[in-house]
Amino acid sequence: MLSAYIDLALGLVLSFLMLSLLVSGLNEAFVRLLSIRSKFLWAYLRDTLDGADAKGRSWLPSGLRDVFASLPFVRDPRPAHNSHPAPAESAEMPARDTKAADAMTNLLYERVREIDHPKSGRTSIANLPPERFSVALMEMAAREPGGVEGLLEKLKSMGSPLYGHLHGVWETAQRDLNRFRQGVEGWFDSEMQRLTMLYSRYVKWVVALLALLVTLLFTMDGLEYAKTLLRDNAFRASVTAVAEAGPDAYSELKAQCEQADPVPCITDTLSQPALVKVLDHAIVNVTLPADGDPSFHWNGASWWDRLTTPSHWPGFLMTYVALLFGAPFWWDVFRRITGMRSRR
Template sequence: MFDSVVLDIAIGLIFVFLATSLAITAGNELLASLFKWRARDLAAGLRLLVGKEGDAGAAGQPDITGALYQHPLLRGLHRDAGTGGDRKAPSYIPPRLFAMALLDIALRPADKGGQLVTSSTAEMRAQIESKRGELGDRVTDALLTFVSHIETDTRGALGKLDRLQRDVESWFNAGMDRVSEVYRRRAQLWSSLLAIFFVAALNLDAIRITRSLANDPVLRASLIAQATETVQREDPRATIPAAAPAPTNTALPEPAPETAPSATASALRQLQTDIGTINQLGIPVGWEDNPPQQSVWWWVNKVLGLLLTGLAASLGAPFWFDVLKKVSSLRAAGRMPPPPETIARNEERSA
C-alpha cells in the first residue's frame, strides 16, 4: 500500500507545488521590497496608533510620528537607501525602543535638567497632561490610562517607570498586530495573483505533470529523492537545486537588516533562483511542446490543470512543506524506491 505508484506521484506533485510556492514567496518579497510595504504599513499603523489617522478629530491633532522617527533611539533603525546618503524609514521597530522613545518625549520636561518625571504618579500625570498639545489626545489619554493602572495596582513588583513602559509596549504590540494583519491580507492577495502569473507563464499544468510522473519512473524517483532529503533536513530549500545561494526571506515581523537596494537585489536573486529551480526539476515546463492544433477539450484540460496548480501554490510553502512531511512519513513505512540512476540503467537494459 505504502509503496504504490499513486503515493509516489502524490509526493512528486506536492514537491512541485512546494517549489512553485517558494517562487511565489520570493516574488512577494520582491514586490514588498520594491514598494516598501513593510515601512509604509508600519508608518501608517504608527500614525493610527498615535492618533493622526482614523480619528474624527485628526485635523486638529498633532502628528508625533515624525518626532518618534527622529528620536535617537529610533533614528538608528533607518536604513541606507544607497550612495545618495538618504535614509529610509524602518521596516520594524522593537516594542521596547518605541516605549522608551515615547516616554522620553512625554516625561522629559525642558525646564528640569533633562530628567524624566518619574518620582510620583501625580507628577507623571501632570507632566503628560502638560504635553497634550504636543502628544495629541489619543496618546495623552492612553498614557494617563496607563498611569491610572499603575496607581490601582497594589502588587508593586516593578518600578513605576518600568510598569508604564510595559503597558506602552503592550499597547504598541496590539497596534502592530493590526499592521501585520493588513500586511498578511495583502500578501495573500498578491500570492494569488502571482500564482496565476507564474503558472500561466511557465505552463505548470498539474494534469500534465501528473501524467509525466505516472509515465516516467526516473522523474518520480528523482523528485522523491529530493523531497525525502528536504524533509529530513527540515528545510524546504535544502536540496532544491539552485544556481546560487540566496538568503531565505521572511514576511514579518522583522526583516533582515539590509539596505533598500541590497534587499531588492536579494529578493530578485531569490526569485531567479526559484524559477531556475522549477526548470531544473525535470517536469514539463513551458509552451513549446504543445500541439499546434488544440481542441476545445484540450483547452478545458489545460485551464483546469493550470487552475489546480495556481490554487495549490497559493496556499504557501509552509502548508505544502507540512503536507510533504506527512505524506513522506507514510511512504517511509514502505520500501524505498531505487535511485534514479538504477532505474535509468534498468530501462536501458530492457530496451
C-alpha cells in the first residue's frame, strides 16, 4: 500500500516538474527573443542618467501594461549598436538646452560598447559590471576641466538625476578619487540588486500567464491524474497477481479489461503509463508508435469539450497553483523523495 502512495507522489511531482520546466523554457525563450533583460537595464540607465522621456514618462515599467506591451514591443530604450571601439576621449557633454534627450546614455554607451555585440541593430548589453560602470564615469570625468567636480556641475546644469547620486558619493568619499570610484561601484551594485528584484517581480506575472496557458493547452487535471495513477498502479498489481495465479485467474483479468481478448489491454497499459496517457488531452497530442515516426494529431474538439466541463476545473486550478511554485521547487521535492543528492 505504501508503494502505491510513493508512486502517486512521484507521478504528481514528475508531471508538475515537466510542465514547470516547459513554463520556464517558454519564459526564457521570450526573454531572449525580445531582449527583455537588456531593455530593463537600459530603461533604468535612461531614467538614472537622462530622466524621463519627452512625454515625461519613466522608461522603466510602471504597470502590467508596460511589462506586456510597451517595454517588449513599443518602446526600446537600448542605444543603437556601434561596432567601433570606444574612442580615446569621450565626446564633450552638451549643454542642457542643446543636448539630445539621451545624451548621457549615449556617452555611457560610448565608454562600454567594447563589450557589446549587435542584436537587431541595438545593443545587447544586459549586464554592466559595477567596476566597468565606475571606470566609464571616471573616464567621462577626466574629460571635464574640473574632473569629478566639473562632471557634477555639468550634470547639475543638465538636470540629470545622476547628479544627486554622484554628489552624495563624492561628499561621502571626502573628495578622494579612489574612494569615490569604490563608492560608485558599491552604489551601482546595490542599484543592480534593486533592479533585479524589480525584474523578478514583473517576471512573476509573465510566469503566471504562461502557467495558465500551459495548464489550459494541456488541460492537465491534477485530481484526475492522481486517480489515473492509482488505477494504473492497481491494474499493474492485478496483472502481476494473474501472472502468479496462473490460467485460473484469466477470466477475472478479461472482465476487468472489458474486451474479448485482454492481451491488447495489458500491452497498452504497460507500454503507456499514466504520465503518457494524461497528456493525450492536449490540444495537439503526439503518438509514438512502436514502429515508424511520431505523428501529431489535432485534438481540438475533445480538448474544448474537456476544457468547458466544470468537473475538471478544480483539477485545472490544482495544476495551475502547482506550476506557480516553479521548476526548482518541484526538482527539490523530487530529489527528496528519490533520495538523490546534489553534486557540487
